[in-house]
Amino acid sequence: MLRAIVRPPAINFANGLTTAKLGAPVYEIALKQHELYCQALQHCGLALTRLEADLRYPDSTFVEDTAVLSDRGAIVSRSAAPSRAGEVDEMKVVLARFFAEVRAITGSGTLDGGDICQSGVDGKHFFIGISERTNEDGARQLAGFLDQMGYTHAFVDIRHIIGLLHLKSGLASLGERSLVVIEQLIHHEAFRAFDLVPVAPAEAYAANCIEVNGHVLIADGYPTFAQTLTHLGYDIVPLDMSEFQKMDGGLSCLSLRF
Secondary structure: OOEEEEOOOOOOHHHOOOOOOOOOOOHHHHHHHHHHHHHHHHHOOOEEEEOOOOOOOOOOOOHHHHEEEEOOEEEEOEOOOHHHOOHHHHHHHHHOOOOOOEEEOOOOOOEOHHHEEEEEHHHOEEEEEEOOOOOHHHHHHHHHHHHHOOOEEEEEEOOOOOOOOOHHHOEEEOOEOEEEEEHHHOOOHHHOOOEEEEEOHHHHHHHOOEEEOOEEEEEOOOHHHHHHHHHOOOEEEEEOOHHHHOOOOOOHHHOEEO
16 A cells, blocks of 8 residues: 545534444544544555545545545445535545546445455455445445456445444455454355454454554554454554544544555
């Protein structure tokens, strides 16, 4: 990976969507946590494109949901949440700086980038989550685009898993054929050919981690998971995510990496 797109939370961040019931985020702390996150991405070798905070969209710091990116193209999403519907407009313009063509989910399809996990050898396989935010039409449209670009894919329906907003809230790629998975997903047939790193139910939030150029960014405060990754030989970078967890957000949500 070479680049990442990030956007800090706006002062009205607490007005965003959440089901977490962990209290309102403290804006000043969220800003500090976001800056440390950005510094960690730079430490991992990424050049950052920093967008300005956007008061129109309280959830807009979660830029991952606006697009699906790969080295073969970009696809902007289409949010099922009315309050987030306009976020992709600016992202299309930003992505046009880096991609010759920017495709889009259209019509009745809905899709959030948080439901899409790129994995496998050379990142040639995609898991497409079907959720409250990504419907079957949006999933099929994305699958068609991925087919055109020469990728493979598998659908993972998570609508039956209580409390799992996005697929990547319970799944992460550690590169090649290794996946971090929560207990509810560990026996899913889509993951049979992969080496699985399970996360204990008590530390399920930690499953949303990101591998960046040989480093793994993880949420701080989950010692068993951190120890597991360390024993497997990964260089972990723990980050405090308390204020973003209050808004249903995780590490992957805060950037578009490519």
